Amino acid sequence: MIFIHGGAFNYGCGSVNEQSPDYxxxxxxxxITLNYRLNALGFLNLDIDECPGNMGLKDQLFAIKWIxxxxxxxxxxVNNITIFGESAGSASVHYHTMSPQxxxxxxxxxxxxxxxxxxxxxxxxxxxxxxxxxxxLGCLSSDPNEIVRYLRNVSAIDLVKETKFKDDNGxxxxxxxxxIESDMVSNRFLPAHPETLATIASPVPVIVGLNxxxxxxxxxxxxxxxxxxxxxxxxxxxxxxxxxxxEVISKIKxxxxxxxxxxxxxxxxxxxxxxxxxxxxxxxxNRGLDYFLKQNVTPVYIYEFKFDGELNAIKNWIFATRxxxxxxxxxxxxxxxxxxxxxxxxxxxxxxxNSPELExxxxxxxxxxxxxxxxxxxxxxxxxxxxxANASDINYxxxxxxxxxxxxxxxxxxxxxxxxxxIKEFIV
Numbered sequence: 017m018i019f020i021h022g023g024a025f026n027y028g029c030g031s032v033n034e035q036s037p038d039y040x041x042x043x044x045x046x047x048i049t050l051n052y053r054l055n056a057l058g059f060l061n062l063d064i065d066e067c068p069g070n071m072g073l074k075d076q077l078f079a080i081k082w083i084x085x086x087x088x089x090x091x092x093x094v095n096n097i098t099i100f101g102e103s104a105g106s107a108s109v110h111y112h113t114m115s116p117q118x119x120x121x122x123x124x125x126x127x128x129x130x131x132x133x134x135x136x137x138x139x140x141x142x143x144x145x146x147x148x149x150x151x152x153l154g155c156l157s158s159d160p161n162e163i164v165r166y167l168r169n170v171s172a173i174d175l176v177k178e179t180k181f182k183d184d185n186g187x188x189x190x191x192x193x194x195x196i197e198s199d200m201v202s203n204r205f206l207p208a209h210p211e212t213l214a215t216i217a218s219p220v221p222v223i224v225g226l227n228x229x230x231x232x233x234x235x236x237x238x239x240x241x242x243x244x245x246x247x248x249x250x251x252x253x254x255x256x257x258x259x260x261x262x263e264v265i266s267k268i269k270x271x272x273x274x275x276x277x278x279x280x281x282x283x284x285x286x287x288x289x290x291x292x293x294x295x296x297x298x299x300x301x302n303r304g305l306d307y308f309l310k311q312n313v314t315p316v317y318i319y320e321f322k323f324d325g326e327l328n329a330i331k332n333w334i335f336a337t338r339x340x341x342x343x344x345x346x347x348x349x350x351x352x353x354x355x356x357x358x359x360x361x362x363x364x365x366x367x368x369x370n371s372p373e374l375e376x377x378x379x380x381x382x383x384x385x386x387x388x389x390x391x392x393x394x395x396x397x398x399x400x401x402x403x404x405a406n407a408s409d410i411n412y413x414x415x416x417x418x419x420x421x422x423x424x425x426x427x428x429x430x431x432x433x434x435x436x437x438x439i440k441e442f443i444v
Contacts, residue, residue, distance in 0.1 A: 017388045018083060018122070019049045019358075020076055022103025022129075022351065024136060025193040026055045026179075035358040039377045043385035046092045050079040056149060056179045056192045057172070061142040062160035063198035069142060070194055070205045073111055077205065080112070080121050098124040098388035100223075102354050104193075106130030107137040110304060111194060113220060114213035115205050124391055126223040126384060129230060129297060129350055131304035132194070132210040136296065142195035149192075152178045214307040221391045222308055223384070225319035225412070226301055226427055231292030232334055232349035235285075235341075243288050248273055255295050264442050271434050282344045289345060290431060297350070298428060299435040315404035317393055318412035320427045321353040325373040325417075328352040329363055353415075356380045372417050379420070 019035060021028045028034075030049030037047035052058060052075035061069025084094050099122045101109045107130040112118040114132065132138060139145060147158065153174065155166040167175065179192050197204040206213070242251050253265050260268075272287045308316045324331070324347055331349035335342035356376045359366070367374035383393040383402065393402050400420050402413045414423045426432040 017045050017047045017385070018080060018097065018099045019047060020052075020099065020101035020105035020108045021049065022101065022105040022354075023054070024190050025059060025072060025104045025107075026190045028054070028104075033361045035354075036361050037357075038359045039357060039381040040385055042378075043381050045385045045388055046087065046090060048083055048087075050076065052076050052079070055176050055190075056167075057175070059139075059192040059194060060146055060149070060167075061139075061195045061197070062146050062163060063143065063200060064160045064164070065201050066161065066164045067146075068201040068204070069197050073108060073115075073194060073205050074203075076108055076112070077115075077117055077121075080118070084121055095123065096389070097122040098126065100126035100128065100384070100388075101130070102128040103130045103351055104137070107132050107134060107194075110137075111206065111210070113222070114210060114217045116207070117203070117205055119218050122220065124221045124388060126387065127225070128353060129226050131224075131301050132214075133300035133303045134297060135300065136190065137193060138210065139191055139193050139195045142191075145191035149175075149178055214304070217307070217311075219308075219311040219313040221314045221316075221387070223317045223319065223387055223393065224301070224305055224308065225321060226293075226297060227348040227350060227353055228320050228322040228428075229289055229293065229331075229345055229347040230297045230350040231289040231294075232331055232345060233351070234292040234296070235289060235334060237338070240285075240288065243284075252291070255291075261442070264438065267438060267442075285341065285345060290428075294428075294431055294435060298431065299439070302426065302432050302436065309405065309407040309410070312406055315391065316406070317387070317402055317404050318410075318427065319402075320412055320414050320423075322347045322414060322416040323353075323356070323372075323376050324348060325376065326371075327355040327365060327367060327373050327377075329355045329360060329365065353380070357384060376415075376417060380415075 017040065019030065021030050021035065030051045035049050040047050052072040054072060058072030059069060060067055080099065084097060088094055099109050099112060106127040109125050109127050110132040113125050130137065146163070150163045150167065153167065153170055155163055157163055157166070180190065194206060196206050196209055249265060249269055252268050253260065272291045305318065328348055330351045331342065334349060357380050367377055379398065382395050382397060386395050387393040403411055403422055405411050410426055411422055411424050412427055414421055
């Protein structure tokens with residue numbers, strides 16, 4: 017099992033201090049984590065061979081190739097490799113399922129809260145970002161080769177400091193992420209748009225899923241302060257870089273805020289969370305899921321992680337000084353599920369013996385490792401059966417401790433249907 021860490025393609029690492037695979041190792045699997053170049057060092061793209069873009073994804077590719085070539089020496093099976101990742105790591109996994117260069121290197125994939133279609137996972141204006149970075153660092157040339165020569169003399173610290181471009185929405189600050197590579201460069205990892213590559217990808221069995229309250233990751237005190245009744249319309253528009261019409265923004269506002277009791281602080285908070293969940297994760301997750309389901313060749317297991325416990329480290333961090341909000345919003349924040357698969361040695365939080373948290377660690381590890389071994393996450397040791405989905409029978413596993421059960425339909429069915437109809441009618 018090869019794990020690719022998240023971090024918006026700009027931070028994070030595969031260190032055992034952050035991702036110690038204790039729970040997974042109890043299931044008799046081999047777990048490998050890896051590092052890859054991040055930020056401008058990993059994703060600056062000037063459409064030339066000296067700076068072709070996607071160096072970070074190519075680092076991952078090189079690591080997967082090395083593992084396939086050498087894992088037998090560590091007792092591994094070269095014909096039974098599963099890649100899995102969370103957030104940007106999940107989007108990376110999605111890219112590997114589509115890239116011609118990754119075909120045949122792995123047999124199964126697990127995607128946790130991220131796909132190539134998410135707005136933060138692809139920069140379609142990579143040259144603009146590259147020239148802006150160069151300009152900010154004092155290079156006014158428009159010649160890509162001159163820019164590369166100039167940037168090679170800039171310290172790594174100064175280079176990274178200048179890469180965080182502030183957007184109106186105050187959330188999507190990172191521009192150095194995967195991009196489509198020019199046909200002028202060699203060894204292209206992403207030779208076309210993900211929408212195109214998804215239609216020709218070689219299918220493998222997949223687990224794909226989300227957490228039920230992904231949007232908590234965006235709910236800083238500053239962010240919440242922007243969603244006063246007078247500012248909601250403007251803030252919704254900024255989430256889409258002011259690219260949508262007044263009519264579209266009005267429909268989004270009506271759906272999330274005008275049909276509920278916004279005098280109730282908890283209800284309004286939930287709706288702000290759902291809006292951010294859907295904009296940054298859910299609506300595009302469903303687009304990616306559609307391609308997997310349409311292939312109808314290999315199993316697609318869908319999940320929604322809802323468990324809310326002491327190991328929900330990201331939620332605990334977001335609401336560290338706002339405990340009332342922590343308990344008002346039920347469920348799992350973006351990246352919370354990772355702490356039920358990996359022990360974080362830096363946090364100092366260990367699940368108590370016989371606790372619901374420890375049981376969830378065992379359940380998640382059992383399902384993920386069973387899938388890696390056999391392509392089927394089910395086990396006689398589990399009290400439920402996880403059915404795979406197909407285009408004519410969409411269902412998912414709601415993961416929530418003793419309340420874990422199969423649920424019919426799409427994740428967040430009403431919200432998913434709203435976005436599908438809105439995109440079909442107004443956006444595409």
